[in-house]
Amino acid sequence: MRYIDEYRDAGAARQYAEMIRKTTTRPWTLMEICGGQTHTIVKFGIESLLPRELTLVHGPGCPVCVTPLEIIDKAIIIASRPDVIFTSFGDMLRVPGSTKDLLSVKAEGGNVRMVYSPLDAVKIAQQNPEKKVVFFAVGFETTAPANAMSVWQAKRLGLKNFSILCSHVLVPPAMEALLSSPANLVQGFLAAGHVCTVMGFEEYFPISAKYNVPIVVTGFEPVDILQGVYMTVKQLEEGRREVENQYARSVRREGNVPAQKLLAEVFDVTDRKWRGIGSIPRSGYRLKKEYAEYDADIVFDVGNITVQESPLCIxxxxxxxxxxxxxxxxxxxxxxxxxxxxxxxxxxxxxxxxxxxxxxxxxxxxxxxxx
Amino acid sequence: MGDQQPVDINQISCPLPISDYKQVLLAHGGGGKLTQQLIQKMFLSQFQNEYLEPLHDGAVFSVNGTRLAFSTDSYVVNPIFFPGGTIGELAVNGTVNDLAMCGARPRYLSAAFIIEEGLSMEDLWRVVVSMQEAARKSGVMLVTGDTKVVDRGKGDRIFINTSGVGVVDAGINVSPKSAQVGDKIIVSGLIAVHGIAIMSVREGLEFDTPIRSDTAALNDLVQAMFAVSKNIHVLRDPTRGGVASALNEIASSSNVGMKILEERIPLSEDVRGACEILGLDPLYVANEGKLIAFVPARDSEQVLAAMRGHPLGKGSVIIGEVVSDYPGTVIMRSRIGGNRVVDMISGEQLPRIC
Incomplete structure (x- = not known):
């Protein structure tokens, strides 16, 4: 398969692993931002190819993981209503809320459906005018444009029965929050390639300069990750602290401008709570006032929910x-x-x-x- | 049971933990850990006997000196017609294969139909004709059956249950408990085809040539394998839950470890592509016309050659072997040389967000 096989090639992987070994002279701690990258690292056993001096820590870039418990409880309350069809990406369905998950709501008779695209949820709304169709809009800048498009389309179609429960989060503010923490261990970042496909990487230059940290925009296949690690380590060893782009086959400096315009049309930047981290200023999206009738938070007015996280969970x-x-x-x-x-x-x-x-x-x- | 109080499952004392789910989830039928829990905690704890306990694809027992295999399975696939097959073909081939995986020659099948009010006669006829054709191909007879019709909305067009009986020849002893250190693990061809054929219809994916289900009866392939070696230790058709779940079940039943190589796993380009698009791992996707065999190393080349000489085993490959390390665990060496655990899936495979 083109654009996949080249980046899973054992020879290329071996070459980069060797280059990393030769370049590394002392301990460094790197963070891959995106959960998709974490998945590749463990799935392909990449850590076993790296020298002992390198530590990879796994960043907050898993949308499922950072969605606050309150929002999941809210989703469960909305999904349990008999007048609602609740739609979501697959892996949100099994995230535990305070008492149960969305799959349990389905087993109890709730109309909960897995979709691959928010535009499918819009279609479901068109086909079911007697029901209120809600889409669980979570994720980073990667999923935001498609979610924005669903609301934009719903408005153009004049749909009155479609809304999104929005819990969008943004990567750069989270990186700043990590870097400004006194406990921070991270010396270099593999930035999330797909987020940058949408947003470009202009916004990383001030972060790299302010915190004196290399940031390498990195893809998701094993060779991408190894090349990203190599570029980051090389910078650290050479005393450079810059923004570089490993994922040039997909990412341009300015990103996907039409997608960014759509985001600006539909969303405002807002403070957002991250599960396990806390509130980070200006780190998420909410729907603009002009789109309030598509905001499930307003449509259903569930109110404030207080939650208790498991004390065992770190x-x-x-x-x-x-x-x-x-x-x-x-x-x-x-x-x-x-x-x-x-x-x-x-x-x-x-x-x-x-x-x-x-x-x-x-x-x-x-x-x-x-x- | 009579007027006995309903049993509170949380009160049943059992060393196995049951999940806290108060209802049955779809994931309990997914072939993964939740299915295992349901079987262990609910069914096995009540029905416990020597024939059920191995949790094989069927039970093997002797009647007047003849060893028989007996198996049952229900088919609820949606859509009922899909590229490469019908629910009817699946229902015949599935039970034939379950018997074949016990080492048996399948002989007689029953068929029970639960039909939703409103199913067109034309569709029912298509299903029935496809069943008879599948039975003819695999050399079994449908000898008894049952029909029920339920109210519209109480079923999903048609559900089919088939049960089957087969004869196990002398000298053949296959069981999920019999995998031994040193056994070679053979897969009979391209994996994940059936599951992706179904998924691509459901998700509206289009390919240059549609991916067709691999549904097929494997009894003839199995006989071709026995013709060259009676020492085959384990046979399993990796249906629901895919190759990964089948290997994990055997690793745990036989209390052995397994080491497989990612680059040996037979996958077609279009199935790989579909798995990438749908966010699925092909190791967990269902097959309906493939088998996994555990064969002692000394017989593995003959068995492999016999499989490759059969139309349904042309793509057979050795994907790995049974090892003494990590009993109960399947380890895969990735394409780029790293090692990882191939776990049993928890419930349904849920596609990732991004």
Whole structure:
């Protein structure tokens, strides 16, 4: 398969692993921002190819993981209403709320449907005029344009029965929040390639300069990740702190301008709470006033919800890169993908689930010979 | 049972933990860990007996000195017609294959139909004709049956249950408990085809040539394998839950580890592409015309050659072997040389957000 096979090539991977080994002279801690990158790293066993001096910590870029518990509880309340068809991406369905998940709502008779695109939810709204159709709009800048498009289309079609429950989050403010924390360990970032496909990478220059940190826009295949790690380590070793683009086959400096225009038309930037991290100023999107009739938060007026996170779960520390999943006392014991205590155990992008599925024996697994 | 109180499942004492779900979820039928829990906690705990306990695709027992295999399966696929097959063909081939995976020659099948009011006679006829054609091809007879019609909205067009009986020849002993260290693991061809054929219809994906289900009866292929070796330890058709779930079940039943190589897993380009688009891992996607065999190393080349000489086994490959390390666990060496655990899936495979 073109554009995939080249980036899963064992020879190229071996070459980059070797270049990384030769370049690395001392310990460095890097963070990959995106959950998709975490997934690739553990799925392909990339850490076993890296020199001992390098530590990869897994960033907060898993939309499922950082969506606050209150919003999930809100989704569950809305989805349980008999007049609602609740639509969502697949992996949000199994995220535990305070008492249950959306799959349980479905089992109890709620009309909960998995869709691949928010535009499918718009279609469902057209086909079911007697129902209120709600789409669970979560995710980063990557999913935001399609979600914005659903609202824009609904307005053009004059739909009165479509709304989105919006919990969009933005990457650069989260990076700043991590970097400004006194506990920060991260010395270089692999920025999330797909986020940059939409937004470009202009906004990373001031962050790189302010915190003196290399930021390399990186793709999602194993060779992408290894090349991204190589570029970041090379900068660190050479004393450079710059923004570079490994994922040039997909990302332009200015990003996808029409998508950005649509985002500006539909959304305002707002403060947002991140599960496990807390509130970060100007770190999310909410619908503009002009689109209030498509805002499920306003349409259903569920009110404020107070929640209690599991005291055992250290998701916040994991999402900030301060702990590795297997350092949690509940990991694989009270907390498993069947009964997750925290969101990172749910999504295959979540660091805890990725460790559970692919790396449980990692400490015992000897690094495999390459090739 | 009579007027006994309904049992509170949370009160049943059992060493196995049950999930806290108070209702059955769709994921309980997904072939993963939740299915295993349901079977262990609900069914096995009540029905416990020596024939059920191996949790094979069917039960094997002796009647007057003849060893018989007995198996049952229900078919609820939506859509009922899909590229490469129908629910009727699946219902015949599925039970034939379950018997074949017990090492049996399938002989007689029953068929029970639960039909939703309103199904067109034309569609029902298409299903029935496809069943008879599948039965003819695999050499079994449909010898008994049942029909029920339910109110519109109480079913999904048609559900079919088939049960089957087959004869196990002397000298053949296959069981999910029999995998041994050193066994080669053979897969009979391209994986994940059936699941993707169904998914692409449901999701409206279009390909240059549509992906067609691999539904097929494997009993003849199995006999071709036995003709060269009676030492095959395990046979399994990796249906729901895919190759990964089948390997995990066997690893756990036989208490052995497995090491497989990602680059050996047979996958077609279009199925790989569809899996990338849909966010699915092909190792967990269903097959309906493939089998996995565990064969002692000394017999593996003959068995592989016999499989490759059969039309349904042309694409057979050795994907890995049974190891003494990590009992109960399947390890895969990735294309680029890293190792990872191939776990049993928890419930349904949920596509990722981005």
């Amino acid at each position: 998701a916040g520390l994991v999402l900030q890169g301060l702990k590795k999943p297997h350092e949690c006392a509940a990991f694989g014991k009270q907390c498993t993908p069947e009964r997750p205590l925290g969101a990172p155990m749910v999504s295959s992008e979540g660091a805890c689930a990725a460790y559970y599925h692919y790396r449980r024996f990692a400490t015992e697994l000897s690094p495999a010979p390459v090739g």
